[in-house]
Amino acid sequence: xxxxxxxxxxxxSNHDYCPLCHQTxxxxxxxxxVEKYPEYQSKLRPFQDITKKILMFMSVTSIIGLLITNYFTxxxxxxxxxxxxxxxxxxxxxxxxxxxxxxxxxxxFVLTMTLIFFVYMIDELSFSAGWALDYVAPILLLSCNIAIxxxxxxxxxxxxxxxxxxxxxxxxxxxxxILIFTDxxxxxxxxxxxxxxxxxxxxxxxxxxxxxxxxxxKKRFHA
Numbered sequence: 001x002x003x004x005x006x007x008x009x010x011x012x013s014n015h016d017y018c019p020l021c022h023q024t025x026x027x028x029x030x031x032x033x034v035e036k037y038p039e040y041q042s043k044l045r046p047f048q049d050i051t052k053k054i055l056m057f058m059s060v061t062s063i064i065g066l067l068i069t070n071y072f073t074x075x076x077x078x079x080x081x082x083x084x085x086x087x088x089x090x091x092x093x094x095x096x097x098x099x100x101x102x103x104x105x106x107x108x109f110v111l112t113m114t115l116i117f118f119v120y121m122i123d124e125l126s127f128s129a130g131w132a133l134d135y136v137a138p139i140l141l142l143s144c145n146i147a148i149x150x151x152x153x154x155x156x157x158x159x160x161x162x163x164x165x166x167x168x169x170x171x172x173x174x175x176x177x178i179l180i181f182t183d184x185x186x187x188x189x190x191x192x193x194x195x196x197x198x199x200x201x202x203x204x205x206x207x208x209x210x211x212x213x214x215x216x217x218k219k220r221f222h223a
Contacts, residue, residue: 173198
């Protein structure tokens with residue numbers, strides 16, 4: 001039996017947090033509770049095996065065809081990596097973004113990091129002027145920060161499961177500033193905007209949810 005002093009209720013649960021206010025529960029009596037949940041029924045239509053096989057066949061043959069074409073036209077410019085990267089990102093988007101059962105924050109984080117790498121690859125292969133790191137990377141980090149924050153506020157979900165991803169985005173938002181000092185990034189305002197928002201969100205979490213940060217650190221590092 002566990003007790004929430006904020007909601008003033010006793011709860012028979014093996015969880016450490018109150019399902020109503022998400023505050024840490026106090027252990028009143030140690031006991032193993034058998035928790036039964038209804039069977040989950042997905043609202044998505046089953047992804048037919050034949051459709052998956054057709055898409056996989058088309059993807060593999062397209063990649064082979066692109067590599068062969070690139071070989072005969074000269075490997076001095078690896079232009080085939082751009083459409084191949086698009087195919088790989090499509091499968092990642094399907095696997096992580098649609099069919100994965102992980103929380104939304106983890107999906108956004110993985111897809112954002114992958115998309116940054118993908119556009120950077122396009123920038124390098126097209127011999128452009130560094131627009132991927134100057135503009136796209138910080139703007140994507142900023143957008144991911146805003147998206148995760150709004151999902152927490154609008155849906156009022158358990159923010160403890162999302163704080164770790166917000167903190168990771170904050171850390172990655174420092175990278176464009178570091179690249180400015182190494183002259184890799186030349187445009188200042190996108191990097192500053194991304195970092196400013198990241199710092200604002202970090203300070204907001206520290207001021208309003210300090211206990212959540214401590215709990216998350218203990219959870220992640222088993223402190």
